[in-house]
Amino acid sequence: METLTDEIIMQKVAQGNLDLLKLLFDRHHKHVYNFLYKMSGDRMLSEDLTQDVFYKVIKYRGTYKNGSYVSWLFTIARNSLKTHFTRNQHNHDDIEVLEYKPVESENITAQEDYSHLQNVLNQLDPSDRELIILNRFKEVKYEELAEIVGSTPGAVKTRVCRVLKKVKQMYLETI
Amino acid sequence: MQSIEKSKTNVFGNHIVMKRDRIDELLPEYLDNTISEKDRVELEAYLARSEEGRKELEEMKTLFEAFEKEETTVPSNSLRMQFEEALEAEKSKSGKVIPLESKEKKSSWASNVLKIAASIALLVTSFQIGSVFQQKKVDGNIASLENETLQMKQTVMLSLMENQSASKRIQGVNYIEEIPNPDDAVVDALAKRMLNDENDNVRLTAFEALSRFSSSEKVKEVFMEALSKEKNPSIQIVIIQVLVQMQEKKAIGPMQRLLEQEDTQPFIKEQIKTGLPKII
Numbered sequence: 383m384e385t386l387t388d389e390i391i392m393q394k395v396a397q398g399n400l401d402l403l404k405l406l407f408d409r410h411h412k413h414v415y416n417f418l419y420k421m422s423g424d425r426m427l428s429e430d431l432t433q434d435v436f437y438k439v440i441k442y443r444g445t446y447k448n449g450s451y452v453s454w455l456f457t458i459a460r461n462s463l464k465t466h467f468t469r470n471q472h473n474h475d476d477i478e479v480l481e482y483k484p485v486e487s488e489n490i491t492a493q494e495d496y497s498h499l500q501n502v503l504n505q506l507d508p509s510d511r512e513l514i515i516l517n518r519f520k521e522v523k524y525e526e527l528a529e530i531v532g533s534t535p536g537a538v539k540t541r542v543c544r545v546l547k548k549v550k551q552m553y554l555e556t557i
Numbered sequence: 558m559q560s561i562e563k564s565k566t567n568v569f570g571n572h573i574v575m576k577r578d579r580i581d582e583l584l585p586e587y588l589d590n591t592i593s594e595k596d597r598v599e600l601e602a603y604l605a606r607s608e609e610g611r612k613e614l615e616e617m618k619t620l621f622e623a624f625e626k627e628e629t630t631v632p633s634n635s636l637r638m639q640f641e642e643a644l645e646a647e648k649s650k651s652g653k654v655i656p657l658e659s660k661e662k663k664s665s666w667a668s669n670v671l672k673i674a675a676s677i678a679l680l681v682t683s684f685q686i687g688s689v690f691q692q693k694k695v696d697g698n699i700a701s702l703e704n705e706t707l708q709m710k711q712t713v714m715l716s717l718m719e720n721q722s723a724s725k726r727i728q729g730v731n732y733i734e735e736i737p738n739p740d741d742a743v744v745d746a747l748a749k750r751m752l753n754d755e756n757d758n759v760r761l762t763a764f765e766a767l768s769r770f771s772s773s774e775k776v777k778e779v780f781m782e783a784l785s786k787e788k789n790p791s792i793q794i795v796i797i798q799v800l801v802q803m804q805e806k807k808a809i810g811p812m813q814r815l816l817e818q819e820d821t822q823p824f825i826k827e828q829i830k831t832g833l834p835k836i837i
Contacts (some may be wrong), residue, residue, distance in 0.1 A: 546585055
């Protein structure tokens with residue numbers, strides 16, 4: 383059972399074997415949490431949203447359609463995050479709906495202690511940031527990334543490389 | 558357009574400019590070790606020539622190391638607990654549904670057959686009960702009809718017996734044969750005919766009709782009375798014969814009186830004489 387792919391396990395889950403979801407939770411919940419944390423910079427929020435993502439996996443297990451499980455999971459995670467910031471739009475008057483920037487460091491010094499790399503990532507556009515986070519931390523392949531963000535693998539690859547270069551420059555400049 | 562331009566410059570040997578974008582794509586693959594063999598050879602050849610390229614590679618390596626060193630935050634344990642709680646809740650929800658569904662399916666098949674069987678049984682039973690009741694009703698109808706016709710006949714008989722015409726009265730008397738158990742009114746009417754009718758034939762017919770019910774005490778009394786009253790010898794003889802046959806002891810008195818009467822016909826007396834000893 384440990385060696386089965388995520389996709390085969392998820393198919394069994396969709397057919398009603400709910401216990402196997404624990405396995406998928408074990409495999410992925412840290413990645414989902416880290417993705418959300420790196421995107422939002424908020425531990426509490428990330429935990430809530432991770433919880434929400436796996437509730438949705440339980441609830442919508444029937445809608446899983448044999449594609450890449452990681453793509454499916456992170457599509458849910460991404461949508462949860464987007465929904466969260468859309469709902470709290472009124473709290474961010476001057477920010478565009480999708481411009482969910484992490485809380486600026488001066489506001490949260492007591493709570494969050496970001497690494498240098500994280501600070502660099504925080505300066506990126508959310509769309510660029512999520513590509514880099516997914517690609518570098520979870521090692522999501524270009525094909526799956528394309529599926530998540532709704533693009534082609536080639537375009538995603540080009541973009542990831544361009545952003546990586548930008549990050550590299552920013553990282554080295556401010557070190 | 559740009560790439561075409563760059564490939565043009567390639568012809569003139571300006572490696573650094575021409576490969577700018579391509580190198581940007583190849584460096585991460587090289588560091589991740591996902592680069593294809595062909596690209597690797599090409600990139601390594603380029604790096605060997607280019608100081609700038611090697612610098613870029615080093616920088617990218619530093620960045621990648623930073624990514625690798627970047628500590629991953631660990632969510633609290635309550636996340637797992639809450640997830641498992643939700644999963645258990647979902648399991649108990651769907652766990653109850655699934656067996657119910659299959660059970661329902663199974664039992665619905667069996668219960669459908671049972672329902673059909675029960676409805677057929679109900680239909681047959683009700684049909685039979687209905688026909689039984691129908692039969693009873695018909696029987697009752699027939700019985701009451703029969704009863705009615707008997708009553709009719711009796712009435713007809715009684716009225717006929719009162720008719721002026723002797724033949725009609727005989728006809729009326731003869732109806733007695735169609736009545737299995739005549740009631741007192743019929744017996745009375747017949748007795749009246751037998752005792753009082755002016756016509757001999759009517760009296761004779763009435764006697765013959767009554768002789769069928771000779772076991773009745775009332776009929777016996779009527780016979781006795783008729784014996785003393787009757788003047789027609791032929792009827793007297795028949796009465797005597799029947800009484801003798803009946804072994805009626807009460808008839809001995811009236812018979813002896815007949816013997817003593819002068820106006821009794823000699824052959825009647827003969828008949829009585831031969832008959833009397835038979836009544837013991």
